[in-house]
Amino acid sequence: MNLPVQSPTQIAWVTSDLDATETALTGLLGARKWFRILDVHFAPDSCSYRDEPADFVASISLSYLGDMQLELISPVRGENIYSDFLRDHGPGLHHICVEADSPEQFDEAVAAAAAKGAPAVQRGAMPGGIGGQFAYVSAPQAGVPFLEIAYVSPQLRAFYDYIKQKQR
Numbered sequence: 001m002n003l004p005v006q007s008p009t010q011i012a013w014v015t016s017d018l019d020a021t022e023t024a025l026t027g028l029l030g031a032r033k034w035f036r037i038l039d040v041h042f043a044p045d046s047c048s049y050r051d052e053p054a055d056f057v058a059s060i061s062l063s064y065l066g067d068m069q070l071e072l073i074s075p076v077r078g079e080n081i082y083s084d085f086l087r088d089h090g091p092g093l094h095h096i097c098v099e100a101d102s103p104e105q106f107d108e109a110v111a112a113a114a115a116k117g118a119p120a121v122q123r124g125a126m127p128g129g130i131g132g133q134f135a136y137v138s139a140p141q142a143g144v145p146f147l148e149i150a151y152v153s154p155q156l157r158a159f160y161d162y163i164k165q166k167q168r
Contacts, residue, residue, distance in 0.1 A: 003112050003149070004109050004112070005099060005100050005105070005109050006099045006100075006101070007098065008097060008098055009068065009069060009097055009099050010069040010070070010096060010097035010150075011068060011069075011071070011093070011096055011097075012070075012071040012072070012073060012093075012094050012095050012096070012097065012148070013071070013073070013092060013093055013094055014072075014082045014085045014086055014091060014092065014094040015072055015074050015086075016074060016075075016091055017074070018034075018059060018061050018072055018074050021061075021072050022061055022063075022072065025063070026063075029065055029070070030065065031063040031064070031167070032167050033063060033163075033167060034061045034062065034063045034072075035061065035062045035163045035166070036061045037059065037060045037061075037062070038059045039057050039059055040057065040058055040059065040127055041056075041127060042054055042055070042057070042058070042080070042127060043127070046124050046125040047122070047123070047124030048122065048123055048124060049080055049081070049122045050121055050122070054080060054124065055078050056075065056078025056079060056080040057075075057077045057078060058073050058075050058076055058082055059074045061074075063163070063167065064163060064164045067164070069097075069160065069164075071097075073094065080122060081121060081122045081136055081146065085145075095136065095146035095147060095148050096147060097147075097150050098147065098148070098150070099149075099150050099152055100149060100150070100151050101151075103133065103151050106135075106149060106150070109149045110135045110137065110149055113135075113137040113147070113149065116139075117139050117141075117142070118137040118138055118144060118147065119138070120135040120136065121136055121137070121138045121146075122136045123136065126153075126156060130153060130155040130159065131153025131154070132150065132151055132152050132153045133150065133151045134149070134150045134151075135148070135149045135150075136149075137149060
């Protein structure tokens with residue numbers, strides 16, 4: 001049985017230089033506009049990293065190619081899977097994201113991934129009270145470093161739709 005999620009909706013890169021990665025992907029893929037969210041704080045009361053409370057900051061840049069979201073993540077401080085990736089591999093393609101249709105399906109998908117040998121290594125709620133949850137599951141022994149499972153709340157979906165409209 002497959003996870004109860006949709007087809008991939010996002011491709012994400014980790015970078016230490018948002019400007020350079022935005023420029024490269026604009027030239028290579030034709031992304032038109034990027035929307036930056038600087039210094040997003042993922043707090044220990046709503047986020048975990050390797051089964052411990054997490055406390056980190058990352059800057060994020062978003063764009064779209066059709067319906068596919070492009071996400072750039074630049075870690076600012078604290079321990080997380082993004083800073084680990086930069087340290088161990090340098091900048092590059094980091095994960096794809098699949099979405100669950102409800103919080104219940106999100107929980108079911110994360111549990112199903114763990115049962116299939118891909119436990120969550122980082123998870124949490126989106127900051128700012130806009131709703132939404134995320135979990136990064138990992139099966140590196142099988143060549144799957146990170147797959148993000150997300151529940152996108154109606155408020156977060158409206159924000160993403162706004163960014164998508166700016167691409168036209």
